[in-house]
Amino acid sequence: MENKSLGQEREQWATRFGFIMAAAGSAVGLGNIWRFPYLAGENGGGAFIVIYLLSVFVVGFAVMLCEFTIGRAGQLNSIGSFRKLAPRTPWWLVGASGILAAFMILSFYSVVAGWTMAYVWQTLSGAFAGANPEQLTNMFVGFITDPIQPIIWHAIFMALTVGIVVAGVKSGIEKWSIILMPAIFVILIILIIRGVTLQGSMPGVSFILKPDFSQITGSVVLAALGQAFFSLSLGMGAMITYGSYLNKNVNMPSSALTVISLDTSVAILAGFAIFPALFAVGFEPAQGPGLVFMVLPAVFDTIPFGVVFGTIFFILLAIAALTSAISLLEVVVAFIKDQYNVSRVVSAVSIGFIIFLVGVTASLSNGPWSHIVIPWPGTAGLNLFDFYDYFTSKVLLPLGGMLICLFVIWYWKPQNAFKEITNDGELNFGWLPAFKILAGVIAPIIIALVLLYGFGVIGTAV
Ligand code: TRP
DSSP states (O other): OTTSOTTSSOOOOSOHHHHHHHHHHHHSSHIIIIIHHHHHHHTTTHHHHHHHHHIIIIIIHHHHHHHHHHHHHHOSOHHHHHHHHSTTSTTHHHHHHHHHHHHHHHHHHHHHHHHHHHHHHHHHTTTTTTOOHHHHHHHHHHHHTOSSHHHHHHHHHHHHHHHHHHHOIIIIIIHHHHHHHHHHHHHHHHHHHHHHTSTTOHHHHHHHHSOOGGGOOHHHHHHHHHHHHHHTTOSSSHHHHHHTTOOTTSOHHHHHHHHHHHHHHHHHHHHHHHHHHHHHHTOOSOOGGGHHHHHHHHHHTTSTTHHHHHHHHHHHHHHHHHHHHHHHHHHHHHHHHHHHOOOHHHHHHHHHHHHHHHHHHHHHTTTTTTTOOBOOTTSSOBOHHHHHHHHIIIIIHHHHHHHHHHIIIIISOHHHHHHHHTTTTTSOOTTHHHHHHIIIIIHHHHHHHHHHHHTTSSSSOO
16 A cells, blocks of 8 residues: 555544544653653642643643644655645654654663563562562662663564554554553553552542642743643654544544543543552652653552552553553654655664664663763753653654644634635634634744743743
8 A cells, every 4th residue: 555656545543432542642651651651750849730730721722623624635655745735844853853853762762661561570470579669769760770671672662562553553553552442441440549559648649639739830830731741642643644644524523532631531540549649658759760660560569469450561561561662652653754755664673773772772771871961051061862752752752742733723724724724614613813822923932832841931940
């Protein structure tokens, strides 16, 4: 199929359900279960979560619908869609920044996914049995700073990602996502029940439910907005690319809401699975990127058949990471394949290899290369791993999202966008004028203010 000339018989999702599962599969991943809890822990808990929810439902919804719209109208990858809808303008640069973001995100993402796979074996082998918080911390730090082990797992994960992307959109991406989502819900709920019934877990429940707004600073707000983009896979063309495989009669606004609700529920459930247990076991919330890897093994240790549950949990997390990673790789592969007419196999394998190499630098920067430090406002400088993460979620994704909204409403003119959103007038949306204000004015202004405030350009310093 991939050798057909452009525009003809583009691969499509088999069903609307399959599309929603694939988009939700892209959204739900390490962002929800690894990144969200540790950011909430570092940024004061409840108050961070409130700002996160606002970012998701106000800004996230606007950006996601605009991305679907651009992709389905353009019928091409992210750069190609901009070129088609806005020929001979610099708008394609938005797509190009998305390609850069895909490289940077997938490189560290795959490293963390590798940690997850390593934890499947560790759990299974009983390595965590009876370990106290200090020992769990040492095991985690010892593992991620190792120069070799994490890179082997990262290589295995990238190989799996490439394998699925090679299989193509329908057979590869869609199938995996459909099984995964229900399984994740079940295991999170088991973990929550265990967590809140542990002695001493109540401070964890209040940590989530009692927002302390005195904790809010510019950098907290920016972290929450960045996490909204990261978790919903927005701002870099992933949803443009997925939208381009969408058939013309799918209801995009309701699909966007479904995806957002699924993604947000998984993040909130993950919060409830982790914080009560964290307090019960005796960890500090501001644990950083090791949070889930240190806290959850301690929880599994208190559960009958904990080894079984723990193993299943890390397997599910690895699969969730896989359905997200394929969307990141697909952004670049779709571009190379559409634009240069190379096959899916060649583009997936070569891009995957380059991303593997960038990921090696991310992994090494946690250990032997930790002396390489990139200056960053509000921090003492970042290692490469943190730099790829911060620069994408706090700069490239929000900027990309802002430009995507502005493009749809101001450049492309609302009539065209509305024609696409309403499936050529078939769906009747009374709220379209409100959407124009949301996507054209409110969302871009919020993003711009958060960026300026977050970097201390306005208001107090970071
Ligand atoms: N959303 C995914 C997660 O939460 C990660 C991800 C996949 C992503 N595709 C993306 C992040 C595109 C930003 C942009 O784990």
